[in-house]
Amino acid sequence: DAGVIQSPRHEVTEMGQEVTLRCKPISGHDYLFWYRQTMMRGLELLIYFNNNVPIDDSGMPEDRFSAKMPNASFSTLKIQPSEPRDSAVYFCASSLGRGGPGELFFGEGSRLTVL
Amino acid sequence: DQQVKQNSPSLSVQEGRISILNCDYTNSMFDYFLWYKKYPAEGPTFLISISSIKDKNEDGRFTVFLNKSAKHLSLHIVPSQPGDSAVYFCAASGSGAGSYQLTFGKGTKLSVIP
Numbered sequence: 001d002a003g004v005i006q007s008p009r010h011e012v013t014e015m016g017q018e019v020t021l022r023c024k025p026i027s028g029h030d031y032l033f034w035y036r037q038t039m040m041r042g043l044e045l046l047i048y049f050n051n052n053v054p055i056d057d058s059g060m061p062e063d064r065f066s067a068k069m070p071n072a073s074f075s076t077l078k079i080q081p082s083e084p085r086d087s088a089v090y091f092c093a094s095s096l097g098r099g100g101p102g103e104l105f106f107g108e109g110s111r112l113t114v115l
Numbered sequence: 116d117q118q119v120k121q122n123s124p125s126l127s128v129q130e131g132r133i134s135i136l137n138c139d140y141t142n143s144m145f146d147y148f149l150w151y152k153k154y155p156a157e158g159p160t161f162l163i164s165i166s167s168i169k170d171k172n173e174d175g176r177f178t179v180f181l182n183k184s185a186k187h188l189s190l191h192i193v194p195s196q197p198g199d200s201a202v203y204f205c206a207a208s209g210s211g212a213g214s215y216q217l218t219f220g221k222g223t224k225l226s227v228i229p
Binding site for chain 1: 219
């Protein structure tokens, strides 16, 4: 059974460019989360969806960040324009979300470097 | 302000000995606590959890202890093995509508020395 799939695994871009990160959650999972990992702040929740609807985007750092989930099997996190301080590992995770706080299943992450 | 704190960035333990990883939290509304393990270039994976109504949960070599009055939890690994070398994240969630939203600590890097 495939886990959470993220692409690209690595992205190097120049400041000002648009970056799009993609995620395919585990089939049947109702919740999808986008996290960012940095040395300074650890794992931060950016936004999460329930049944494709954004529930809480309070963690999105700025208007330059946006996320969509057009259907149950696909989500994108977009940064436009990108800045060097956006360099981090971005994780997507999904969860069944039934019967109490379930465990999150994480993808392998997308390492973003903005020069 | 960090609601979940792991004050030790790193820990080294001899193989076969006990590893104790600590975590403190500030939000008394947290109802459920989890530990995740992360290897380099991989995503975190769930390890063990505990509900706030319990003070201990055990799964093989891994035991999590919860002290609600002190807002403190710890993960014990006995005996420690070289394959346990990883970054361990403590996480917490509330109840009800917020229960699927986890707040993570910054992680503790465990090195188990053969």
